[in-house]
Amino acid sequence: MSNIIIVGGGASGMFAAIKAKENNPQNNVTILEAQSRVGRKLLSTGNGRCNLSNIGCSKSCYHGSFRKYIDTVYDICSVDRVLKEFSTLGLITIVEDEGRVYPISNHAGAVLDVLRFRLESLGVKVDCDTRVNDISKNNNVFEVTTNNGVYNCDKLIVCSGSCASPKLGSDSGVLRILKNLGHCVTPLSPALCPIRVKSNLLTSLKGVRVFGKVSLCDNESLIKEEYGEIQFTDNSLSGICVFNLSSVLKKAKRPVISIDLLPYSDKKYIIKTLYKHKVLFGDMPIENLFTGIFVKKLGIAALKQAGITSFSRKTISITDEEVTAVAEVIKGWRFTALKSNDFTHAQVVSGGVAGGEINPYSMESTIIKNLYICGEVIDIDGDCGGYNLQFAFASGIIAGENV
Ligand SMILES: Cc1cc2nc3c(=O)[nH]c(=O)nc-3n(C[C@H](O)[C@H](O)[C@H](O)COP(=O)(O)OP(=O)(O)OC[C@H]3O[C@@H](n4cnc5c(N)ncnc54)[C@H](O)[C@@H]3O)c2cc1C
Structure with missing residues (x-):
């Protein structure tokens, strides 16, 4: 006893x-x-x-x-x-x-x-x-x-x-x-939590949910990747796939989260699709480039991230360099992650x-x-x-x- x-x-x-x-x-x-x-x-x-x-x-x-x-x-x-x-x-x-x-x-x-x-x-x-x-x-x-x-x-x-x-x-x-x-x-x-990131585009993305691949990298070297629904909040990336990365965030000295918004399509296919959309939605404002692919808020933020600043332009005006830059953002949108002690x-x-x-x-x-x-x-x-x-x-x- x-x-x-x-x-x-x-x-x-x-x-x-x-x-x-x-x-x-x-x-x-x-x-x-x-x-x-x-x-x-x-x-x-x-x-x-x-x-x-x-x-x-x-x-x-x-x-x-x-x-x-x-x-x-x-x-x-x-x-x-x-x-x-x-x-x-x-x-x-x-x-x-x-x-x-x-x-x-x-x-x-x-x-x-x-x-x-x-x-x-x-x-x-x-x-x-x-x-x-x-x-x-x-x-x-x-x-x-x-x-x-x-x-x-x-x-x-x-x-x-x-x-x-x-x-x-x-x-x-x-x-x-x-x-x-x-x-x-x-x-x-803290683990299994949203990851705070630095980006001046986050406020406009608040509330957006999208399927994708998230990768945690220490600068360029990959630590862990996950697939799932990514949720954008006003200062963080969230969703179960992001939670699973938070557990290994401490392994990175310079943590970066890279998002692939179309993980099952390669860059070549995305570029081909963007040219198709350039013609299909040519007469419309450039913010319509992603019609049928992403919600508008996400499309606009992706264009901004690719360096496109004028939105009074028509879709047909997008240049070859801009198409490549946009495809690069879609395949690897990089966010600097912040380590946190907030439980x-x-x-x-x-x-x-x-x-x-x-x-x-x-x-x-x-x-x-x-x-x-x-x-x-x-x-x-x-x-x-x-x-x-x-x-x-x-x-x-x-x-x-x-x-
Ligand atoms: C919001 C949320 C959702 C979650 N969902 C899931 C899920 O769906 N699936 C899953 O696998 N895990 C989930 N988890 C994690 C899971 O709850 C924990 O891993 C699990 O409860 C740990 O069990 P434990 O017995 O170690 O601690 P706990 O279940 O936390 O129990 C510890 C207990 O000790 C008591 N205690 C602490 N300090 C003292 C003290 N000084 N004196 C006396 N008592 C003390 C606490 O009050 C508490 O009741 C979730 C966690 C949270 C916060």
Whole structure:
């Protein structure tokens, strides 16, 4: 029998608590949750639908120093296993586009409910409004200081998440505590978020959505590329494909986002098409060059980016050099990207407890015995598509089973 405390009642914490109690019903298991209820972030996931996993989950969907251990984690607790655990709790799931798994009810609340009800039926103690402010270890006993007094335990599972989307109550205070206890914490940066870019054309593009290929380059060398819907805001590029680039933004010294607006057509074909449009819409103002291809706002911005400034001209007046310049913009519109420390719009955080300091077979710290670390506290973050919750659940299950 052990006294087990879990710091944080989120995705990983709730599963860790369930498993710790199921494994040995004699265990005293207590969740300490800073907010007034457990699983608040979970309710906001997947636009309220909770994209809880992905059947195409693989190492290539993850970043960070714990990535090299992800296969070990999923050998023990695969996507199938997580979904079976949920099925045992009563949750029916469906698989949608790109392997994304959702609850059949389309409500994140369903995921939270099955976890909460299991915690209740197992007799896990949940102390909400209880923020952990400090942790120390003396004579094999952890002393956990909170705003509601001091708790003692012999095993501690840290599941306190990250400071992404701070309006949902998250912060990185526990990482500071882990650092004081001797853990190495890699630098934190926002991930799965819009990327701020410099361009005086953005204001005119606000609200435009277009399918394309986005590439993150360090000056000229490619870091990562993605296809999908690109959304323009007044200061950023957004959309899932851009979110997936934000996770590796920190790898670039001089980050540039290049957009290919017609990724399935080569430059030769685009030039041929532009000449066709030059004739077709010849008598019309030049802003009509992209009729049938792009929305007008995007077409005008692309012409401006190609150096065309006069819009009283007719389309027929476009020169050969201008056609080439426009085609170049369409195939590779470059935006200087700005790195940011603003976690407000981030879904996850890149960085955390260094991967080498956690045993992937048990999630136990290799620095402090009987301390387990799960979920987003660890230096690992996944692409958009259910990979982050999959990791949170799997790591929570493994820690709970090994505690
Ligand atoms: C808007 C949004 C949408 C998202 N959508 C998806 C999605 O669809 N699919 C997906 O895979 N991922 C998604 N994510 C990411 C996903 O929610 C997280 O990766 C996941 O919740 C991490 O689980 P966790 O258990 O590590 O942390 P959390 O679920 O964040 O839980 C941590 C808990 O610890 C508590 N806590 C923190 N500090 C303390 C403290 N000092 N004392 C006590 N308690 C503390 C917090 O209040 C919180 O309840 C989304 C994130 C956001 C912000």
